[in-house]
Amino acid sequence: xxxxxxxxxxxxxxxxxxxxxxxxxxxxxxxxxxxxxxxxxxxxxxxxxxxxxxxxxxxxxxxxxxxxxxxxxxxxxxxxxxxxxxxxxxxxxxxxxxxxxxxxxxxxxxxxxxxxxxxxxxxxxxxxxxxxxxxxxxxxxxxxxxxxxxxxxxxxxxxxxxxxxxxxxxxxxxxxxxxxxxxxxxxxxxxxxx
Numbered sequence: 001x002x003x004x005x006x007x008x009x010x011x012x013x014x015x016x017x018x019x020x021x022x023x024x025x026x027x028x029x030x031x032x033x034x035x036x037x038x039x040x041x042x043x044x045x046x047x048x049x050x051x052x053x054x055x056x057x058x059x060x061x062x063x064x065x066x067x068x069x070x071x072x073x074x075x076x077x078x079x080x081x082x083x084x085x086x087x088x089x090x091x092x093x094x095x096x097x098x099x100x101x102x103x104x105x106x107x108x109x110x111x112x113x114x115x116x117x118x119x120x121x122x123x124x125x126x127x128x129x130x131x132x133x134x135x136x137x138x139x140x141x142x143x144x145x146x147x148x149x150x151x152x153x154x155x156x157x158x159x160x161x162x163x164x165x166x167x168x169x170x171x172x173x174x175x176x177x178x179x180x181x182x183x184x185x186x187x188x189x190x191x192x193x194x
Contacts, residue, residue, distance in 0.1 A: 022048070023048065024048050024049070024050050025048055025049055025050070025094055025095050026050045026052045026092050026093055026094045026095070027043055027049055027050065027051055027052060027093070027094070027095050027096070027097065028052055028053045028054065028055070028087045028090065028093035028095070028096045028097070028117070029051075029053075029054045029055070029065075029071075029096070029097045029099060030054075030055050030083075030084045030087060030096060030097070030098045030099060030100055030108050030112075031055070031056065031098070031099040031100045032054060032056045032058075032061045032062065032064075032065040033099060035099050035122055036054075036065070036097070036099035037065070037068075037069065039097055039099065039122075039149070040054075040069045040097075041069070043097070044069065044070055051069060051070050051071045051072070052071065052072050052073070052090065052092050052093050053066075053071055053072060053073050053074065053075060053087050053090050053092070053093055054066050054069070054071045054073075054074050054075070054087075055074070055075040055076065055082075055083035055084045055086060055087040056074065056075075056076050056083050057076060057077045057082070057083055058076055058077075059074075059076035059077075061076075062074030062075055062076040062083060063076075072092075073090075075087050075090075084100075084108050084111060084112075085111060087112075088111050088112050088114075088115035088117065089115065093117060094117065094118060095117065095118045095119070095120065095145075096112045096117045096118070096119050096120070097119075097120045097121075097122070097149070098112065098119060098120070098121045098122060099122045100122075102122070102123070102124045102125075102126070102127060103127055105121050105122070105124070105125065105126050105127070105131075106126050106127070106131040106134070106135065109121050109126075109135050109146070110134070110135060110138060113135065113138045113139055113142060113144055113146065114138070114142075116142065116144070117144070118144050118145040118146070119139070119144070119145070119146050119147075120147055120148075120149050121135075121146070121147070121148055121149060122148075122149045123148055123149060123150065124148075125148040152180075
């Protein structure tokens with residue numbers, strides 16, 4: 001069975017990405033919206049994750065999110081520096097989850113990579129191929145891990161599908177169409193309905 005390679009910070013000899021790294025990874029999160037809260041609640045369950053810092057444009061949201069999710073500190077915008085720039089400068093943060101609206105992914109992710117942080121970026125990775133290439137090149141040049149937060153890639157069914165394709169059991173793949181849907185609550189305060 002083909003396995004997805006472990007990230008470069010993986011310290012153990014086991015190449016299975018589902019196995020803990022063997023050392024604590026110190027996380028930062030950029031943004032305090034719903035997906036950031038859901039992802040953070042899962043990060044908090046990992047034996048090898050420490051929640052270090054969160055950033056938001058708003059000081060109150062940063063403080064509340066930090067308190068509610070167990071982060072050591074929250075950063076927010078000041079007159080001269082954005083909250084995410086404060087987080088990028090935090091020497092204790094190793095890995096950053098970027099959960100901003102996708103139009104900001106390129107700017108925020110590039111700042112994190114330039115600061116020497118590994119980055120997990122919420123979907124959509126960027127708004128165009130040029131931005132994606134720039135980020136991939138920046139991560140490669142700095143030898144940093146960069147990935148879109150595509151959780152389905154780690155499901156056993158995905159691994160099985162890769163094996164079936166690799167073994168040629170269904171012939172040459174010429175077209176793939178995939179969709180993911182969810183029930184959206186009709187709430188006028190939600191960005192989905194605004």
